[in-house]
Amino acid sequence: MNMKKIMMTMFFAIAFGSINAQNYVPTEAIRQAQTEFQDKKFGIFIHWGIYSMLGQGEWVMQNRNINYLEYPKLAAGFYPSLFNADEWVEAIKASGAKYITVTSRHHDGFSMWNSAASDYNIVKATPFKRDVLKELSDACERQGMGLHFYYSHLDWGRTDYPLGRTGLGTGRPKNQQDWKHYQRFMNDQLTELLTNYGKVGAIWFDGFWDHDSDPTPFDWELRPQYDLIHSLQPACLVANNHHVPPFDGEDVQIFERDLPGENKAGYSGENGISKTLPLESCETMNRTWGYNITDRDYKSTRQLVHLLVGAAGRNANLLLNVGPEPNGKLPEEAVSRLKEMGKWLEQYGETIYGTRGGEVEPHTWGVSTRKGNRLFIHVLSLADNGLFVPLKNNKVKRATEFKSGKAVKFSRVDGGIALQFAAAPTDIDYVIELNY
Numbered sequence: 001m002n003m004k005k006i007m008m009t010m011f012f013a014i015a016f017g018s019i020n021a022q023n024y025v026p027t028e029a030i031r032q033a034q035t036e037f038q039d040k041k042f043g044i045f046i047h048w049g050i051y052s053m054l055g056q057g058e059w060v061m062q063n064r065n066i067n068y069l070e071y072p073k074l075a076a077g078f079y080p081s082l083f084n085a086d087e088w089v090e091a092i093k094a095s096g097a098k099y100i101t102v103t104s105r106h107h108d109g110f111s112m113w114n115s116a117a118s119d120y121n122i123v124k125a126t127p128f129k130r131d132v133l134k135e136l137s138d139a140c141e142r143q144g145m146g147l148h149f150y151y152s153h154l155d156w157g158r159t160d161y162p163l164g165r166t167g168l169g170t171g172r173p174k175n176q177q178d179w180k181h182y183q184r185f186m187n188d189q190l191t192e193l194l195t196n197y198g199k200v201g202a203i204w205f206d207g208f209w210d211h212d213s214d215p216t217p218f219d220w221e222l223r224p225q226y227d228l229i230h231s232l233q234p235a236c237l238v239a240n241n242h243h244v245p246p247f248d249g250e251d252v253q254i255f256e257r258d259l260p261g262e263n264k265a266g267y268s269g270e271n272g273i274s275k276t277l278p279l280e281s282c283e284t285m286n287r288t289w290g291y292n293i294t295d296r297d298y299k300s301t302r303q304l305v306h307l308l309v310g311a312a313g314r315n316a317n318l319l320l321n322v323g324p325e326p327n328g329k330l331p332e333e334a335v336s337r338l339k340e341m342g343k344w345l346e347q348y349g350e351t352i353y354g355t356r357g358g359e360v361e362p363h364t365w366g367v368s369t370r371k372g373n374r375l376f377i378h379v380l381s382l383a384d385n386g387l388f389v390p391l392k393n394n395k396v397k398r399a400t401e402f403k404s405g406k407a408v409k410f411s412r413v414d415g416g417i418a419l420q421f422a423a424a425p426t427d428i429d430y431v432i433e434l435n436y
Contacts, residue, residue: 024223024249029235034251037201037237038278039354040098040146041312042345044338045282045321046088047103047150047289050074050110050126052326058290061108061156065169068157071108075125083132083328085139091330092145095338096345098353099146101204101319104133104193106150106290107167109157113197117188120157137197146201148237149193151186153220154207158182162218164210183221187228194232201237202252203229208242223249239280243267246274255281259307260314261362279316283307285334291323298333301340302428308341308352309378309429313367315357344428351376351402351431360389366429376402377419379430385423391416395436402431 026034047058053074054060061071092100105111111121113133123131133149140147156167159176194200211218226238226249239252246253253274257265259281260273273279286298299307304320311318322334345352351369358368358375365387366380377389396417399408409420419432 024226026251027230027234030230030237030251033201033235033237034278037099037252037317038315038356041317041352041355042095042097042308043099043101043146043148043280043317043319044092044095044097045101045150045289045319046324047106047291047321048324049103049106049108049112049290050078051106051108052291052324053078055291055293055326057288057292057295058103058106058108058323060290061170062167068159068170068172071157071170072110072120072125075110075120075122076127078122078126078326079128080132080324080326080328081128083130083135083324085132085135086143088136088324088330089139089143089145091335091338093143094342096342096349097320097338099148099201100136100140101148101150101202102133102136104149104151105189107152107154107156107207109152109155111189113193115189115192117185117192133193133197141198147198148202148204149197149200150204150206151190151193152207153186153205154210155182158185160185162211164218165213166210183225187225190225190229191232194229194236199235200233202239203236204254205238205240205242208240208244212243222247226250237278241282245272246277251277253277253279255279255316257283259310260316279314280319281307281311281314281316282319282321284321285337286323289321289323291325291331296333298337301337301344304337304341305344305428306380309369309380310362310367312352312355312369313357313362313378348402348429348431351378351433359392373436375434375436377432377434379425379427379432382425382430385421387419387421388413389416389419389434393436397435400433400435402433403427408432 051058051060111118114123114131115121119125123129137147154164155161156170159172160178160182162177162179208220229236229238237251238249239254240250241254241256256267258268260279286295288295308318322330324330355369355371358370360368365382366378369376394412399410401408410417
């Protein structure tokens with residue numbers, strides 16, 4: 001970590017309060033919501049907006065330096081005629097996912113609901129004239145699916161947003177920034193989402209990092225905003241994808257493109273892993289978040305199951321992304337993967353839902369999950385027919401294959417047990433249940 005990042009991290013910890021030194025005390029409603037969130041284990045992320053029309057992902061306005069006066073013209077042609085909220089929820093339920101996190105407003109500033117705070121929204125600015133978030137909220141309520149809203153803290157199109165390190169090529173004037181005005185706008189929109197769209201499980205913020213290279217760290221005044229959310233819906237969780245230690249008032253810790261502790265994408269190295277907050281890892285199903293017409297590099301079902309199991313074994317949820325097409329349909333490749341994951345969870349969901357990370361730390365061969373006195377050993381990659389499982393509690397009564405219920409040979413050895421298999425496992429996830 002370089003000195004600049006050290007100083008920035010110190011500022012954030014002091015100014016906003018890290019998870020290790022906070023004043024925020026979650027209410028009983030929040031604690032219950034955190035437990036329920038952890039039990040769900042699997043959610044689907046939806047990145048969808050007028051950027052989908054260009055088929056180049058959700059960052060196309062920034063990546064192509066599209067002028068802030070020209071970009072909104074896309075809205076006049078946005079007509080997702082094949083959008084069906086019930087079909088979305090049905091496909092997502094088939095995957096075994098328990099909640100949906102959908103982009104209500106991304107960095108391009110376009111709102112996907114009928115916002116009174118801005119006419120730049122799907123009802124007022126497009127010929128579609130339908131409130132897709134209301135339709136999705138109603139469908140989720142009908143089908144028993146949790147609903148969370150992604151909300152961007154930054155905006156590449158509004159002139160009152162304080163210029164950060166992205167969106168500088170969109171042509172916005174540099175003398176019209178008005179933080180207090182922009183802050184009121186955001187809070188007005190959040191009030192709408194938390195008042196008119198039923199039960200909201202969480203608000204999922206993004207964009208804090210837009211000011212992480214400022215000479216003087218920018219104060220987003222997050223805690224009053226978090227308090228507003230909790231006042232409007234006392235059981236609504238607050239999460240923020242800011243890539244630094246959790247701040248005072250947050251209820252979930254997020255890891256982007258990483259399982260907790262891995263830091264393969266470089267977004268989580270300085271976070272540490274909270275011992276008290278629920279954890280969530282978000283990852284793409286292919287390579288991009290928003291619809292990309294050239295991206296057909298979908299992860300295999302095996303890879304996706306391993307992501308889900310790897311998250312659960314690290315005491316985290318997996319939030320797996322789907323980028324709908326501009327016409328409103330979920331890509332066929334994504335729907336196919338969702339079905340395949342659902343079939344796997346029909347058989348093995350008991351070893352995932354309602355569990356916590358087991359006492360066996362993640363290894364190259366796999367992870368463990370725990371439910372009561374049942375410890376599930378998830379063998380994901382093993383070339384041998386034997387496995388040493390390190391255990392402090394060596395009082396294992398029996399070991400069985402979760403799939404068949406057949407006994408698995410084991411012996412107690414120093415520091416754990418040795419499992420003996422008939423052959424090296426070849427299953428996507430070979431699960432052994434240990435009972436104490």
